[in-house]
Amino acid sequence: xxxxxxxxxxxxxxxxxxxxxxxxxxxxxxxxxxxxxxxxxxxxxxxxxxxxxxxxxxxxxxxxxxxxxxxxxxxxxxxxxxxxxxxxxxxxxxxxxxxxxxxxxxxxxxxxxxxxxxxxxxxxxxxxxxxxxxxxxx
Amino acid sequence: xxxxxxxxxxxxxxxxxxxxxxxxxxxxxxxxxxxxxxxxxxxxxxxxxxxxxxxxxxxxxxxxxxxxxxxxxxxxxxxxxxxxxxxxxxxxxxxxxxxxxxxxxxxxxxxxxxxxxxxxxxxxxxxxxxxxxxxxxxxxxxxxxxxxxxxxxxxxxxxxxxxxxxxxxxxxxxxxxxxxxxxxxxxxxxxxxxxxxxxxxxxxxxxxxxxxxxxxxxxxxxxxxxxxxxxxxxxxxxxxxxxxxxxxxxxxxxxxxxxxxxxxxxxxxxxxxxxxxxxxxxxxxxxxxxxxxxxxxxxxxxxxxxxxxxxxxxxxxxxxxxxxxxxxxxxxxxxxxxxxxxxxxxx
Numbered sequence: 434x435x436x437x438x439x440x441x442x443x444x445x446x447x448x449x450x451x452x453x454x455x456x457x458x459x460x461x462x463x464x465x466x467x468x469x470x471x472x473x474x475x476x477x478x479x480x481x482x483x484x485x486x487x488x489x490x491x492x493x494x495x496x497x498x499x500x501x502x503x504x505x506x507x508x509x510x511x512x513x514x515x516x517x518x519x520x521x522x523x524x525x526x527x528x529x530x531x532x533x534x535x536x537x538x539x540x541x542x543x544x545x546x547x548x549x550x551x552x553x554x555x556x557x558x559x560x561x562x563x564x565x566x567x568x569x570x571x
Numbered sequence: 572x573x574x575x576x577x578x579x580x581x582x583x584x585x586x587x588x589x590x591x592x593x594x595x596x597x598x599x600x601x602x603x604x605x606x607x608x609x610x611x612x613x614x615x616x617x618x619x620x621x622x623x624x625x626x627x628x629x630x631x632x633x634x635x636x637x638x639x640x641x642x643x644x645x646x647x648x649x650x651x652x653x654x655x656x657x658x659x660x661x662x663x664x665x666x667x668x669x670x671x672x673x674x675x676x677x678x679x680x681x682x683x684x685x686x687x688x689x690x691x692x693x694x695x696x697x698x699x700x701x702x703x704x705x706x707x708x709x710x711x712x713x714x715x716x717x718x719x720x721x722x723x724x725x726x727x728x729x730x731x732x733x734x735x736x737x738x739x740x741x742x743x744x745x746x747x748x749x750x751x752x753x754x755x756x757x758x759x760x761x762x763x764x765x766x767x768x769x770x771x772x773x774x775x776x777x778x779x780x781x782x783x784x785x786x787x788x789x790x791x792x793x794x795x796x797x798x799x800x801x802x803x804x805x806x807x808x809x810x811x812x813x814x815x816x817x818x819x820x821x822x823x824x825x826x827x828x829x830x831x832x833x834x835x836x837x838x839x840x841x842x843x844x845x846x847x848x849x850x851x852x853x854x855x856x857x858x859x860x861x862x863x864x865x866x867x868x869x870x871x872x873x874x875x876x877x878x879x880x881x882x883x884x885x886x887x888x889x890x891x892x893x894x895x896x897x898x899x900x901x902x903x904x905x906x907x908x909x910x911x912x913x914x915x916x917x918x
Contacts, residue, residue, distance in 0.1 A: 458743075458744075458746070458747040458892045458893070458896060459747075459896070460679040460680045460681075461676045461679045462736070462737055462896045462899065462900070463892055463895045463896045464679050464895075464899075465899070466674070466675075466676050466678075466679055469673065469674065482885065482888065482889030483765075483783075483882075483883075483884040483885055483886055483888075484749065484783075484884070484886050484889060484890060484892065485892055486686075487889075503891075505681055505891075505892070506681050506682065506685065506686055507681045507682070507685065507686020507687045507764070508686065508687070508764055508783075508884070509686075509882065510689075510764070510765050510767075510782065510881070510882045510884065511686070511687075511688065511689045511692060511693055511764055511765070512685075512686070513882045514693060514878060515692060515693075533679045535895050535898075535899060536895075536898075536899025536900070536902055536903060537895065537898035537899045537901070538902055539898075541891075541895060543680065543681055544682055545673075545678065545679075545680065545682060546682060547682045547685060554684055554685060555685055
């Protein structure tokens with residue numbers, strides 16, 4: 434446990450420089466650091482849109498009632514260049530999502546970790562491999 | 572759980588970084604060195620011509636780069652060795668997909684192992700420069716002029732008088748409002764993602780489609796004058812001409828709303844596009860703005876051939892984030908007001 438903290442800590446320090454340039458808005462203004470969540474649900478819709486993609490997920494709450502959540506992801510443009518299409522992620526796919534809930538308290542959140550039921554990542558670690566070369570083709 | 576994620580991520584990011592680095596073309600060393608003697612590197616390469624005889628710059632390009640605009644303060648040289656540049660690129664690619672510590676503000680973001688990895692997953696020229704700024708020689712912005720300092724203070728005061736950053740939609744930054752991003756400029760500078768440009772040439776015109784935010788810069792080449800000085804536009808007024816192999820685009824008539832690096836609306840920008848190899852375009856720009864800086868300054872970015880097409884960045888259509896941010900701020904205000912009322916009311 435102590436070791437994990439140490440390693441994660443190094444990553445956090447390095448990211449301080451990189452993170453602010455990754456988004457077109459301030460994440461911490463939209464989502465609440467004090468409302469972390471971990472959800473398990475099934476994908477009902479994937480909005481492959483800009484500036485951010487949104488995953489719609491049906492999640493069962495403690496009483497068994499199905500609640501719809503909307504989870505923010507990044508811009509899909511690069512995924513599309515790497516061969517990901519709107520069909521890559523099949524409707525009905527089971528997902529585990531860790532993230533932070535929207536500050537307005539609705540069932541929206543940012544998807545900090547998006548993982549398939551078998552533990553694999555959605556795209557880059559699965560269906561979309563690294564590019565053949567850095568030239569990108571024509 | 573977090574431990575598992577960490578292993579998964581480090582297991583993913585490192586092989587990806589190593590795989591692409593081993594195949595990365597050198598779009599920097601000889602060409603960047605050549606660039607110092609203003610275009611001597613272009614001698615070895617002559618761009619093909621369009622049917623109407625212009626040097627052909629057409630196609631998809633990316634200005635993705637890890638090279639910062641200003642030289643880091645702990646670096647004194649102008650160029651890295653190829654080995655140093657590769658090592659920095661490798662390390663930065665891994666850092667981009669690193670996990671942040673749960674429960675910290677830095678951890679509130681989308682999944683960095685999946686999105687925003689264009690520089691490690693896509694096309695990118697390896698730039699050996701230690702800064703994009705080539706003039707002044709120290710690789711850093713020149714000092715602000717007295718007027719530039721005054722205006723910076725005035726702008727900060729004006730921002731403050733408008734209230735908090737989420738008090739009104741007009742207080743949100745231009746990129747959050749889907750109006751303008753640094754990819755667009757002008758000048759056009761890359762970021763962590765969506766750095767693709769498509770150049771199309773027709774007789775008398777060049778069009779540069781900027782992926783983010785899906786803006787088409789249409790540059791006339793027929794020698795017409797700039798717009799009248801009272802006409803001001805977000806991206807200014809651009810006029811182009813050919814100087815041998817190089818497309819030269821001059822831009823004026825800007826507003827003070829974008830304020831590139833703190834510039835004034837009277838900034839004069841000269842961009843130079845030279846195709847220096849089949850797959851490499853050299854983009855140089857010079858900023859002249861005595862109302863802001865004590866002297867002009869110039870930068871240089873290598874653009875790498877990219878693949879298309881560009882997926883439309885319809886920013887307004889999908890900009891739920893702007894609504895969520897403002898709604899979140901109102902919800903916080905309401906909570907704060909309720910708490911304050913509770914404290915005041917006797918039990």
